[in-house]
Amino acid sequence: MDVEETIRRVIMGTGLVCVLAGFAIVVANPSLPFGVELVFAAAIAAVVAAALIARSRLQGEITETRMPNPERPSNNPRPGDEVDRMLHEMTVMRQGITENREHLEERMDRLGVAIVQDREDCPTDEAREILQSGSWTDDPDAAAFFQGETTAADDAGFTDAMMGGSQEVEDFEEQFRAAVEALLEYGEVDVDAIETSDDSGGFLSGLFGGSGGDEDDAVEANWNTSDSSVDSYDTDEPFEDVSLHRTNRWLGVTAFGLLALGVGVFMFSPGLMMAGTVGIAYTIYGRVTAVPPTNGLTVERTLSDEDVQPGEEVEVTVTVRNESGSMLPDLRMVDTVPDSFIVTEGCPRLHTALRDGASATFQYSVRVERGEHQWPLLVVARDFSGGAERTSLITPETTLTCTPSLKVTNKVPVRAQTTMYSGDINTRQGGSGLEFHSVRDYQSGDPMNRINWKKVAQTGELATIDFRQEKAATVTILFDTRQSAYVSARPGEPHAVDHSVHAASDVFGALYDQGNLVGVAAFDTVPCWFSAGAGSEHREKARMLFAQHPALSPMPPNRQDIKGQYIDPMTHVLRRIQSNSQIFLFTPLADDYAMEVASQLDSQGHLVTVLSPNVTTDQTVGQRLTRAERVARLRYLRQRGIRVIDWDTDVPLRLSIDRAQARWA
Amino acid sequence: MSFGGSDEKLEAVEVTHSPATVSSVIAAAAAVLAVITSGTSILALLIGVFGLVAVVGGLFVFDSERALLVGTAFVFIGVVVSGIYGNSFALLVMGTFGSILAFDVGSNAFSIGRQMSEDTETTRGEVVHAAASLAVGVVIVGIGTLIFLVSLSELPVASIALLLFGALLLAWAIRS
Numbered sequence: 001m002d003v004e005e006t007i008r009r010v011i012m013g014t015g016l017v018c019v020l021a022g023f024a025i026v027v028a029n030p031s032l033p034f035g036v037e038l039v040f041a042a043a044i045a046a047v048v049a050a051a052l053i054a055r056s057r058l059q060g061e062i063t064e065t066r067m068p069n070p071e072r073p074s075n076n077p078r079p080g081d082e083v084d085r086m087l088h089e090m091t092v093m094r095q096g097i098t099e100n101r102e103h104l105e106e107r108m109d110r111l112g113v114a115i116v117q118d119r120e121d122c123p124t125d126e127a128r129e130i131l132q133s134g135s136w137t138d139d140p141d142a143a144a145f146f147q148g149e150t151t152a153a154d155d156a157g158f159t160d161a162m163m164g165g166s167q168e169v170e171d172f173e174e175q176f177r178a179a180v181e182a183l184l185e186y187g188e189v190d191v192d193a194i195e196t197s198d199d200s201g202g203f204l205s206g207l208f209g210g211s212g213g214d215e216d217d218a219v220e221a222n223w224n225t226s227d228s229s230v231d232s233y234d235t236d237e238p239f240e241d242v243s244l245h246r247t248n249r250w251l252g253v254t255a256f257g258l259l260a261l262g263v264g265v266f267m268f269s270p271g272l273m274m275a276g277t278v279g280i281a282y283t284i285y286g287r288v289t290a291v292p293p294t295n296g297l298t299v300e301r302t303l304s305d306e307d308v309q310p311g312e313e314v315e316v317t318v319t320v321r322n323e324s325g326s327m328l329p330d331l332r333m334v335d336t337v338p339d340s341f342i343v344t345e346g347c348p349r350l351h352t353a354l355r356d357g358a359s360a361t362f363q364y365s366v367r368v369e370r371g372e373h374q375w376p377l378l379v380v381a382r383d384f385s386g387g388a389e390r391t392s393l394i395t396p397e398t399t400l401t402c403t404p405s406l407k408v409t410n411k412v413p414v415r416a417q418t419t420m421y422s423g424d425i426n427t428r429q430g431g432s433g434l435e436f437h438s439v440r441d442y443q444s445g446d447p448m449n450r451i452n453w454k455k456v457a458q459t460g461e462l463a464t465i466d467f468r469q470e471k472a473a474t475v476t477i478l479f480d481t482r483q484s485a486y487v488s489a490r491p492g493e494p495h496a497v498d499h500s501v502h503a504a505s506d507v508f509g510a511l512y513d514q515g516n517l518v519g520v521a522a523f524d525t526v527p528c529w530f531s532a533g534a535g536s537e538h539r540e541k542a543r544m545l546f547a548q549h550p551a552l553s554p555m556p557p558n559r560q561d562i563k564g565q566y567i568d569p570m571t572h573v574l575r576r577i578q579s580n581s582q583i584f585l586f587t588p589l590a591d592d593y594a595m596e597v598a599s600q601l602d603s604q605g606h607l608v609t610v611l612s613p614n615v616t617t618d619q620t621v622g623q624r625l626t627r628a629e630r631v632a633r634l635r636y637l638r639q640r641g642i643r644v645i646d647w648d649t650d651v652p653l654r655l656s657i658d659r660a661q662a663r664w665a
Numbered sequence: 666m667s668f669g670g671s672d673e674k675l676e677a678v679e680v681t682h683s684p685a686t687v688s689s690v691i692a693a694a695a696a697v698l699a700v701i702t703s704g705t706s707i708l709a710l711l712i713g714v715f716g717l718v719a720v721v722g723g724l725f726v727f728d729s730e731r732a733l734l735v736g737t738a739f740v741f742i743g744v745v746v747s748g749i750y751g752n753s754f755a756l757l758v759m760g761t762f763g764s765i766l767a768f769d770v771g772s773n774a775f776s777i778g779r780q781m782s783e784d785t786e787t788t789r790g791e792v793v794h795a796a797a798s799l800a801v802g803v804v805i806v807g808i809g810t811l812i813f814l815v816s817l818s819e820l821p822v823a824s825i826a827l828l829l830f831g832a833l834l835l836a837w838a839i840r841s
Contacts, residue, residue: 008838015834022827067780069680219680256741263745271757272748274813278761280832281805332780342677351781351790367675384797
């Protein structure tokens with residue numbers, strides 16, 4: 001028992017003694033050694049206490065379960081958010097100025113050199129010289145950014161001390177922005193102008209503090225766990241009690257009661273004393289009622305379809321029945337649909353009261369995402385007064401399985417690195433096949449149907465026609481599913497990994513149908529490896545892998561419990577990959593690592609095709625910087641002869657492939 | 666996107682957390698009742714009307730629970746002031762009842778708004794809560810009035826002080 005609890009008991013005991021003494025005086029009516037002064041003092045104390053309590057209520061000392069907004073899409077970071085955050089820290093919060101500045105300068109240096117190299121086709125040193133000479137831009141601020149760089153890095157410790165003056169930080173920010181813009185222009189990176197949006201809140205809503213937010217302040221995005229007060233929705237139990245606590249929502253009424261009592265005693269007004277009594281009585285009402293247990297609730301969830309494909313809509317009906325034997329007067333329920341789902345129609349919530357034996361139903365539709373899903377119903381039960389609140393999770397047994405179909409929507413260009421198995425790809429080797437390759441001298445053992453009989457008739461010499469051999473390729477679909485790949489252009493849009501996996505499940509089907517041996521791998525903290533193979537069993541296994549492998553999950557890795565040290569995520573892939581395998585690498589190219597993976601595989605002799613969903617945007621300086629960085633990486637890869645498909649995610653992958661093929665041809 | 670087949674883009678529904686409507690209306694009505702009962706004094710009426718504006722504004726215009734709380738406090742202060750100017754016992758009790766109901770049901774409207782959403786079916790839950798508060802109020806007022814009318818005139822000052830102290834301490838202990 002802690003000190004607070006002891007104090008509380010002492011106060012309560014004293015209070016009880018006082019009340020009993022008061023009644024004793026009423027009954028016995030003895031003469032006492034104090035008079036009206038003490039009564040006044042008590043009255044003033046009551047008014048002061050009322051003011052204190054009112055203040056704590058206004059400061060929001062109520063504790064209620066914060067519910068998630070599972071209707072809304074998950075809140076993935078946008079590419080470039082970290083740059084904007086660093087700038088914000090530096091300029092507004094004045095924190096970590098040196099580290100952030102060094103980080104930004106290093107990134108800008110790398111980007112600047114890459115862009116100059118790409119344009120001028122020169123070695124790194126020369127590119128850096130051009131950058132520092134400032135001859136590449138007309139903007140003096142942008143030029144100054146790269147010129148001042150070495151000195152700032154040299155005496156970083158000194159500059160940090162000087163940075164007490166805000167001027168230098170502001171100068172840095174200004175130069176940084178100018179430099180990003182100048183690089184975008186110089187590197188001919190495609191960006192739109194920044195739209196200026198003006199979202200200053202209304203004057204009056206600011207005045208009242210707006211605890212509930214404005215009318216049009218709709219919730220944009222959501223993570224079930226971080227946006228609610230429940231720590232985890234992963235539960236194996238069909239019923240889990242999360243918490244039972246007091247809400248303190250009657251605090252204000254206590255203040256009302258004390259105020260009226262105090263003033264009433266002061267004025268000897270029976271009416272006001274009665275008013276105070278009413279307030280105190282309501283406080284006690286808020287204290288004494290208790291929440292009945294909710295484990296008597298049975299929850300039934302029915303789905304219009306239990307086996308669906310990603311992107312399809314499923315209708316969910318939830319029925320809650322009270323079989324607890326007592327009434328549940330205040331039930332607030334939210335069906336916590338998984339983060340990767342969105343609700344497209346209806347409302348996954350209900351607020352009602354249920355008598356014993358009564359039941360209630362609500363219905364909504366969700367757009368589903370790959371995986372095997374089972375999710376709990378979050379139930380917050382209150383008593384009549386709402387003074388106490390019990391939070392629990394009830395998980396019905398219904399499971400929704402969502403696997404991609406691997407259906408073929410378009411042909412995928414495969415390159416001429418093949419296996420010994422016959423297949424669909426025309427090779428440069430002659431042999432049996434369909435398309436004419438060459439005519440050569442007859443060698444004994446050549447099949448009779450390939451002898452060039454016309455030539456035999458003309459000259460009497462035997463010759464053999466070779467056709468282009470058609471072979472199958474081994475293709476490994478490789479995903480970049482590190483946390484940095486879980487970025488999306490706007491909240492609510494699929495992140496790069498979702499785009500990749502959706503596209504890859506089509507690509508897998510197409511490659512498989514073309515007779516190739518297809519495998520799947522991902523570099524992530526969870527190793528994912530599925531050897532290339534063929535056959536319908538292989539295909540079915542791949543389908544389940546797309547749906548359920550944790551490395552390809554629609555949730556970023558840090559939202560799952562993964563413990564372990566850092567290992568180069570490519571290690572397991574490099575160890576297992578066949579030497580003649582082609583690679584289809586799906587990556588948003590959000591950092592240099594993905595680019596290095598592509599060039600590393602390329603230099604090991606694999607033919608690499610990079611499919612890069614473009615999720616960068618251009619509305620803040622950080623977003624523009626990351627877009628420029630991505631463009632620079634694309635150009636670097638293309639220069640190395642690696643095929644790159646720059647996939648604009650607003651159009652189907654097929655169109656981007658066609659466009660890229662035209663470039664390759 | 667390359668979702669097989671489903672070309673129409675499925676958007677997520679809007680979610681807004683504004684105070685629940687039924688409770689808001691009940692709370693505003695209760696506040697109006699409280700202000701009317703304090704109308705026996707001009708000063709009390711003015712304070713009450715100011716509070717009422719904040720209550721209605723907080724519930725329907727600004728979505729601000731703080732405005733509602735401050736508003737109900739002013740409505741109640743209006744009731745107390747009318748008591749200082751000698752309002753009748755019955756009107757005072759009704760005014761108190763109205764203010765507390767406005768406070769309880771109003772803050773419940775915000776609580777429901779936060780935990781549920783605008784599109785949620787909440788009527789049944791709201792009505793049950795408001796009805797319970799009303800019923801409890803009627804019982805409290807009934808019993809309290811009886812006790813007071815019978816005994817108050819003969820109550821010694823000392824016992825009032827002790828009872829008050831006791832109630833204060835009990836409320837304090839209950840609070841933490």
